[in-house]
Amino acid sequence: MSDPTVVxxxxxxxxxxxxxxxxxxxxxxxxxxxxxxVTAVDRMTFDVRHGEFISVIGPSGCGKSTLxxxxxxxxxxxxxxxxxxxxxxxxxxxxxxxxxxxESTFPWRTVLDNVAFPLxxxxxxRRVRLEKARDVVAMVGLTGFEGHYPSExxxxxxxxxxxARTLASEPKILLMDEPFAALDEQTRLLLGDKVLQIQxxxxxxxxxxxxxxxxxxxxxxRVVVMSYRPGRLKRIVDIDLPxxxxxxxxxxxxxxxxxxxxxxxxxxxASRGMAEAEASRGART
Amino acid sequence: MSISRADHAPxxxxxxxxxxxxxxxxxAIRAGLVDRYVVPPPSDVVASFARIVTEEDIPHxxxxxxxxxxxxxxxxxxxxxxxxxxxxxxxVLRVAVQSWVAALxxxxxxxxxxxxxxxxxxxxxxxxxxxxxSGVAPVTLKTLEGLSxxxxxxxxxxxxxxxxxxxxxxxxxxxxxxxxxFVGLRLGLVFALINIVGLEFLINFGGLGQLINELAERYDLxxxxxxxxxxxxxxxxxxxxxxxxxxxxxxxx
Ligand SMILES: Nc1ncnc2c1ncn2[C@@H]1O[C@H](COP(=O)(O)OP(=O)(O)OP(=O)(O)O)[C@@H](O)[C@H]1O
Ligand SMILES: [Mg+2]
Numbered sequence: 203m204s205d206p207t208v209v210x211x212x213x214x215x216x217x218x219x220x221x222x223x224x225x226x227x228x229x230x231x232x233x234x235x236x237x238x239x240v241t242a243v244d245r246m247t248f249d250v251r252h253g254e255f256i257s258v259i260g261p262s263g264c265g266k267s268t269l270x271x272x273x274x275x276x277x278x279x280x281x282x283x284x285x286x287x288x289x290x291x292x293x294x295x296x297x298x299x300x301x302x303x304x305e306s307t308f309p310w311r312t313v314l315d316n317v318a319f320p321l322x323x324x325x326x327x328r329r330v331r332l333e334k335a336r337d338v339v340a341m342v343g344l345t346g347f348e349g350h351y352p353s354e355x356x357x358x359x360x361x362x363x364x365x366a367r368t369l370a371s372e373p374k375i376l377l378m379d380e381p382f383a384a385l386d387e388q389t390r391l392l393l394g395d396k397v398l399q400i401q402x403x404x405x406x407x408x409x410x411x412x413x414x415x416x417x418x419x420x421x422x423x424r425v426v427v428m429s430y431r432p433g434r435l436k437r438i439v440d441i442d443l444p445x446x447x448x449x450x451x452x453x454x455x456x457x458x459x460x461x462x463x464x465x466x467x468x469x470x471x472a473s474r475g476m477a478e479a480e481a482s483r484g485a486r487t
Numbered sequence: 488m489s490i491s492r493a494d495h496a497p498x499x500x501x502x503x504x505x506x507x508x509x510x511x512x513x514x515a516i517r518a519g520l521v522d523r524y525v526v527p528p529p530s531d532v533v534a535s536f537a538r539i540v541t542e543e544d545i546p547h548x549x550x551x552x553x554x555x556x557x558x559x560x561x562x563x564x565x566x567x568x569x570x571x572x573x574x575x576x577x578x579v580l581r582v583a584v585q586s587w588v589a590a591l592x593x594x595x596x597x598x599x600x601x602x603x604x605x606x607x608x609x610x611x612x613x614x615x616x617x618x619x620x621s622g623v624a625p626v627t628l629k630t631l632e633g634l635s636x637x638x639x640x641x642x643x644x645x646x647x648x649x650x651x652x653x654x655x656x657x658x659x660x661x662x663x664x665x666x667x668x669f670v671g672l673r674l675g676l677v678f679a680l681i682n683i684v685g686l687e688f689l690i691n692f693g694g695l696g697q698l699i700n701e702l703a704e705r706y707d708l709x710x711x712x713x714x715x716x717x718x719x720x721x722x723x724x725x726x727x728x729x730x731x732x733x734x735x736x737x738x739x740x
Contacts, residue, residue, distance in 0.1 A: 294649050299647070302644065304640040306641060306643075308659070310662045
């Protein structure tokens with residue numbers, strides 16, 4: 203099945219990109235709190251091409267989840283536009299599947315019924331949807347746990363159930379908000395491999411939000427780096443590493459080079475974030 | 488094997504505790520620490536069971552009180568849960584009436600029984616309505632609380648999958664709120680049963696409450712306590728049924 207020759211990933215074309223399936227165009231999100239207004243996302247613009255794996259990285263609190271919710275159609279931006287296949291979105295788009303940062307399995311459904319949920323909603327017959335769900339459960343390595351309830355699973359397994367549930371709906375565009383954040387490093391790497399493998403077989407356009415540099419470099423074709431407060435586009439880094447990839451790529455020199463490059467960008471942001479947090483803590487006491 | 492034993496353990500400990508307390512009471516009464524004309528010895532109460540069952544038509548009375556309880560419970564669920572949903576959906580309504588409903592939950596409604604007598608007559612209907620009115624408020628409040636406490640992210644999962652409002656309610660909000668709604672139903676049922684038996688006692692009508700009234704007036708203390716045991720049995724049955732229903736509606740705790 204898999205092609206043994208290394209396929210070079212297409213280099214980005216500069217201006218007009220007809221093949222982009224998702225565009226984020228000048229998105230601005232401002233939250234009005236009781237006594238202040240917070241700009242969570244400040245004029246973010248980028249696009250995602252068909253079949254591409256793109257990561258958005260930035261320090262905690264920089265507006266990643268806000269951006270995720272805007273692209274998913276759950277938050278209406280203050281200004282700007284998100285388009286899917288050229289159409290501006292209003293509300294959740296059927297082509298987009300979301301995996302949330304927070305634990306989001308339904309505790310009253312078994313693993314299999316959780317995964318079959320999107321199909322059930324669409325009115326797929328019980329037999330067909332359970333069969334399909336079984337396949338996806340196997341894909342994320344949870345065979346044998348179909349009848350378990352989320353409370354009987356570990357955090358990492360539950361996260362896999364959430365991913366499987368979204369995969370079962372076969373979204374053309376997969377959005378994931380730090381799906382591995384709660385996991386230990388080993389599980390994270392293995393699950394990352396798994397997701398990449400699935401993404402390659404399904405040729406799924408994927409946008410991953412993360413704060414892990416290694417994760418971003420390991421998985422992505424391009425990495426969108428965000429700045430801290432307000433969340434602005436700092437840089438887009440092309441990751442020109444061979445495909446198919448596994449976590450083994452992490453030992454290569456090129457990998458280290460990319461990590462160092464992105465860390466260089468993020469270090470300023472992260473330290474600025476920490477300084478700001480400390481200053482506001484100092485101001486309060 | 489060990490699992491089934493663990494399942495029975497709480498019930499066994501519970502029964503043993505109860506028996507132990509009765510034994511202590513029995514001893515205290517026999518030793519003269521407690522006046523036997525205020526609290527009859529448990530052994531007398533047990534001995535009087537057969538008598539009141541045959542002579543006082545317990546099966547019939549038991550059924551009457553249980554059916555009144557069931558009627559009130561069904562009404563409470565049918566009105567209380569939709570009312571909670573209505574308050575959840577309409578912010579204005581919630582702000583406007585939530586504190587009234589809370590006040591209703593705390594009011595000694597049984598004092599309004601003459602009004603019910605006038606409206607419904609001296610009938611089972613009066614008793615069912617009294618039970619319903621006194622138990623509906625906690626169900627409405629707890630339904631509202633449960634729906635409001637549904638985790639944001641679960642609602643977002645539904646939204647991202649473009650669920651219709653009806654699907655969102657049936658597949659996400661309701662199951663998420665079931666545990667809290669059942670807390671409300673338990674509370675509501677307790678209030679309803681207290682008021683049902685209390686009203687039977689007050690208006691001297693129908694089921695176990697009336698029997699307790701009669702036996703007390705005859706100074707049949709052992710019989711009175713035995714009749715109270717049947718009231719307890721009614722509520723135990725209701726609680727078991729509720730527990731079953733909850734586990735059926737909301738597996739995977
Ligand atoms: N509903 C809201 N109302 C007001 N402010 C908000 C709201 N949601 C987010 N914010 C603010 O917007 C900023 C960005 O939040 P967001 O959750 O998008 O960050 P994040 O990058 O996802 O962080 P993390 O990596 O910790 O998940 C934060 O400063 C947060 O306080
Ligand atoms: Mg976030």
